[in-house]
Amino acid sequence: MQVEYRLKEDGDLSVQIAGAIRDAIVAGRLIVDERLPSEAELAEQFDVSRPTVREALKRLAAQNLIRTRRGASGGAFVNRLRFEDAHGQQITTSTLLLSMNAVDFETACEARYALERACVPLAAARRGPDHLATMRAEIHRQGQPGLSDESFCASDVAFHRALVDAAGNPVLSYQLAGAVEAMQPLMNMITFSARSRARILALHGAIADALEARDAARAEAELAALAAYTIELADDVRARRRARAEAAGGAPGTGQ
Amino acid sequence: MQVEYRLKEDGDLSVQIAGAIRDAIVAGRLIVDERLPSEAELAEQFDVSRPTVREALKRLAAQNLIRTRRGASGGAFVNRLRFEDAHGQQITTSTLLLSMNAVDFETACEARYALERACVPLAAARRGPDHLATMRAEIHRQGQPGLSDESFCASDVAFHRALVDAAGNPVLSYQLAGAVEAMQPLMNMITFSARSRARILALHGAIADALEARDAARAEAELAALAAYTIELADDVRARRRARAEAAGGAPGTGQ
C-alpha cells in the first residue's frame, strides 16, 4: 500500500522521519501488522541515506510502535500495542519521574491511594474468586516470619495489583499498576517493624474481607486507614533520620 | 566520571547498549545533566562501531532519557524527565492503546470517571480560585452557540483537566491528564445535541459549585451523574448507528 508521509520542518532528519511514520501509524494510515517498505525504499522515498532511516526506525522501535525482523520476508512491521508492553514502559517512566523530580513520599502515596480508591467500588462489584485468592495468598506471605523488607514490599505491590485487577477494567489496570509499581522503590525505603507489619496485615485482611462481602464503603474506609498508616510510617522514618543526622553531624540536614 | 556498563547477552547490539545505559541511568550511576562519553568513546568502550552506538542513543532519546547537542561542548546528556515530557508520551501511548485494542467506550469511560472521582476529595479540599476560574471559563465556552462538536470536546477536556489539577498533586495530574486526553478521540465520536450540551453544562456547573463549596460528596455525586449521562449518550449513538446499519444493509453488523 502506498502511504503518504508528511514531513515537518523541525529538527533533525531522523526525527522528522520518525515523526512522519509515527503520525501515519497514529492516524491509522498504517495499520497493525502492516509491513513498512524496506529501509532502502524508505531511504529513497525520504531522499536520505539508510543509516538515517535506521535511526528513525530505532526511535519507533524504542516506543514499541514497530518491530523488525530480518531475513527474506523481514522488515519493519507496525506493532499491535498491548497493555503489557505499554506497562513496562510506563513503570520505567514513572519510576524515573518519581526519583528525578524528587517527589516527596507523601505526594506519591496520596496519589497512589487516591487512584486505588477509585478502583474499590468497581472491585467490590466485580471481584472474582481468583482475585480474592491472590489477595489472601499475598496476605499469608506477608505474615511469614523472616521475610525481607524487599520481599514484603513486593508482596504488598502484588496485593494492591490484585485489588486493581479486581476492578475488571483493563484501562484502569494499565494506568494504575504502573503507578503502584513505580512507587515500590520509594516504599522500599521504609523498614517495617514486626508491629507495623502486623498492622498492615490486619488492614489488608480487612480490605479483602470487605471486598469479599462486596462492601465498597468499608473497603474504602480500610484503604483510607492503610493510607494514613503508611504516611505515618514514612513520617517516623523521616523523623528518625533527622534525629540521627542531628546527633551525628551537628547541623541538621535540609531534609532533601 | 567512569561508569560501568553491564551488557546483557540478549538481542541486537544496539539494544544491549541502550539497555546498559538505561540501566545506568535508572540505577543512578548516571545522574541528571551528566554528559555521556562521546559517540566515538562509547564505540570504543563497547567495542562496536559508531553507527551502532548512535542507534542505541536514538532509542534512549526517543524515550526522553537523554538529549543530544552538537558542537564543541556538545554530546549526550542525561535528561531530567519532566512531567510534561512524560505527558505527551503517555497520551500517544494511551491513544494508541485505546484505538488498537479497540477498548469499548464504556470501559474507557468508566476508567476515566473512576480516576477523576479519585481526585474529587483532594480537589474539594485544595482547589484555588484559578482552578475555579478555569472551570467557569470552560463552562462559559461550552455554552456558546455554534460551537463545533470538536471544540466542545476540547473544552470538556480542559474542564476535566482543571478538575484534576485542582487536586494539587502532580503525580495525579500526570497520570490522569494523560488518560483524560487520550479519551478525547473516543469522545469526539459523539455528536452533542443542544439538549445534551445543556445537560452536560448543568452538570459541569454543579460540579464547579460543589468544589467551590468544598463539598466533596456532592461533587462526587454530580460527577457520577455526568458519567452515567455520558454512557447513556454513547449508548444512544450505538443504538442509532445499529438502526441505520440495519435499515441500510439488511443484515445487522457485529457491532465491532
Place this chain on the structure above:
DNA sequence: AACAATTAATTGTCAGACAAATCAAGGCGG
C-alpha cells in the same frame, strides 16, 4: 513427494569520510 541446497531479500554491523553546529581561545581594533 519429501528433503536438501541454493538464492534472493532484508536487517545488522562496520569503516571512513565530510558537513554542520557550537564553544573556546586567540588576535585585532577601538
Place this chain on the structure above:
DNA sequence: CCGCCTTGATTTGTCTGACAATTAATTGTT
C-alpha cells in the same frame, strides 16, 4: 583594557559503500 571577530577544535548529523547474519522462497535431487 575591553569588545568583537576569526580561527580552530570538538562533537553530532549525514552520506557512501561494503560485508555479515538471518530468514523465506525457490530450485534441484532423490
